[in-house]
Amino acid sequence: MLEAKHIALIEEATRRGHANLAQLRLCFQLLSVSAAIDRDCATRLAPHGLSEGRFIVLFLLHGAGGTLPPHELAERAGVSRATISGLLDGLQREGLLQRRSDAEDGRRLQIVLTARGKRLADDLFNQHTQWIGGLFDGLDGAEQVQLSRLLAKVWQHTDSGRSSQP
Known part of the structure; x- marks a missing residue:
């Protein structure tokens, strides 16, 4: 292993x-x-035609009703604005989303899923969550809870875990 x-x-x-x-x-x-x-x-x-980053953008948009501004997408995905721009460019070339001017403020952009993007996001989200759930089929409920607790304990000893503690 x-x-x-x-x-x-x-x-x-x-x-x-x-x-x-x-x-x-x-x-x-x-x-x-x-x-x-x-x-x-x-x-x-x-x-x-998706990377994990592109998939995350699709499911974030889908979960938000199909529309979000780029800065909010970047924040929710945990990536920089430059990274989100590249992801959006690729998804737009594939016809999965569009950039539109904000109805209230024409200077701002809204990212909108196309019908094709909505279908793909919906289908893949269901497939992906089933696959992820299947990774833990060999563990009963108590073992899953125990694994979660153990991983949380390990997390607390990482630099990231220590810096996130109050």
């Missing part, structure tokens, strides 16, 4: 006599699972 690079790091840590091999293995297992999920996600979205 470990990726080759992680096996090499564990072998080197073993050679150097590090005492925390079990923790290294756990971290590398988590990273390997995460990388596998990312690869599977990319494989599932590729036939639709």
Whole structure:
């Protein structure tokens, strides 16, 4: 289950006599699972001409009723305005969305899903959420709760987790 690079790091840590091999293995297992999920996600979205970023923009727009300004899309997606511009350009070229002037303020833009974009977002969201749910079919409810709690504990020891604590 470990990726080759992680096996090499564990072998080197073993050679150097590090005492925390079990923790290294756990971290590398988590990273390997995460990388596998990312690869599977990319494989599932590729036939639709979508990256994860483009998919996120589609489902954010769909969830907002089909219309949002670019700055709000960038904020909700957790990306920069420059990144959102590139994602929007690609989706517009594919005919999945349009840029329109805001009805109340013509200087502002609204991003609007096309009918094709709405259908794709709806279909893919359903497929994607079913696939994600299926990743955890091997865990019963109690195990899912336990995994969530354990991951939250690990998160608290990351730099990001420590900086988000009050």
